[in-house]
Amino acid sequence: MKNLYNICVIDDDKIYQFTISKTIKVYDLANEILIFSDGEEALDFFIKNIDNTKDLPDIILLDINMPIMDGFQFMEEYIKLKPRVGKKILIYMVSSSVDPSDIRRAEMISEISDYIIKPIEPGELVEIVESFRRNIS
């Protein structure tokens, strides 16, 4: 079965938003693509839709450096929210930062599945969706 999943992109870079959604579409990887420009926008959406499990994303691609609320700040809030989320969500940190302290910090958060350094290759994206599918079945 294909196209079952919602992929959520949280990143303030408009070009990245464009390329990632285009890639997802081209490779037919998602049912729905949700785009947010910073952590706060995404969090607001989560809080509003916490009970609409099917509208919530299955996979989150989360950037680190964003205005208002950055990726790590988003994770702090998300962890508080997690008990109320009725489905399994995979979170990937996707950043252009090669700063070891960012990578270490992401590794410390058990809710984060992996740290991917931009650019994210289409193959990697396919692999993420595949692994989610394996995980769920």
Place this chain on the structure above:
Amino acid sequence: MNCCKKKYLLNFAEKITMTGNWQTNVITKTVKWSANFYRIMGLEENTEVTFNTYLEHVHPEDIERVKLHQQNTLKNNKFEDLVHRIKLQDGTVKIVRVRANINVNEFGDIIDIIGTCQDITEQKASEQKIIQAKENLIVLTQHLSGQNKQLEDFAHISSHNLRSPVSNLNALLHLYRISETEEEREELFEKFETVISHLTTTLNTLIEALKTKKECEKELEILEFDHILRKTKEIISQKISGTNAIITSDFSKTPKIKYDKTYLESIFLNLVSNAVKYRSPNRAPEVHIKTEIIDGKIKLTFQDNGLGIDLKKHGHKLFGLNKTFHRHPEAKGVGLYLTKVQIESMGGKIYATSEVNKGSVFTVIFNENRHEEPL
């Protein structure tokens, strides 16, 4: 040991320690100096001396202090150690340390004072050299730490600010290769243009910052804050009238500064236009700019009633390159970075205090002691 031998030894000891001894009889008002004390004072041995002879040799700038010390000695029956300068008849200036004991009679009245006087000019000069060397080292260390910090910033910038547009270019390139219609390619081409123009801005900013660092010896001129502000207002006059911004200032405490003109203009332009740009939608922007002197340094503050910034969340990256804190179409994250680089290259610092929805205060502390060159 006979008396003569003792006297010889004492004289010898005084010579090598550059010390002289003296006695002042308070009752008979007579003074007696040792041979070496005469030498320190630059006088022939056995010249007729009175108490005034000594005072006449005290350096004019120290005379008040020495006289006060004298009064205190007589009042308290205690001679505190005293260091002061003397000026010899030939103009030589020396630094001496004077120590003495007081002898009193059974009624507690002073009979005489017996003391030593050591020439510590060389000692003081070496001390001064050490202090100077230490100060130079501090300046050098600050300079090096500053450069180190700037290098770190640079590594950080190249990692963050150059990597992301380049990775965008790669992603766009991939999409371009697999694109099927002319329409798609056109859309992608527009995106290419956006990234390239962004990359150009970043590179230009970096070059601007590099230039700042190289020109550490700028031509400084005396600038009037009032003039700089007037010029800033002219440049952003449209923004000011468009937003009904009220800009007030008080430079009465210190109206002028010796600084690099381009930098000061850029500091004003960035901080004033930021204050107007990040205004609250609920009120007309008000900006108040003033100068003060704090610990001998000029402090310049820009206070606004704008959106404010959550410094707990963003404080650590406020002055970073391409960091933005508002969902604002004009927020590019270039201004504050360059402003900071410019201020720091001139030895000053900048920091902010802010309250969300109340406003922000940006404070610049200029370094007034930077006329001394690091080593």
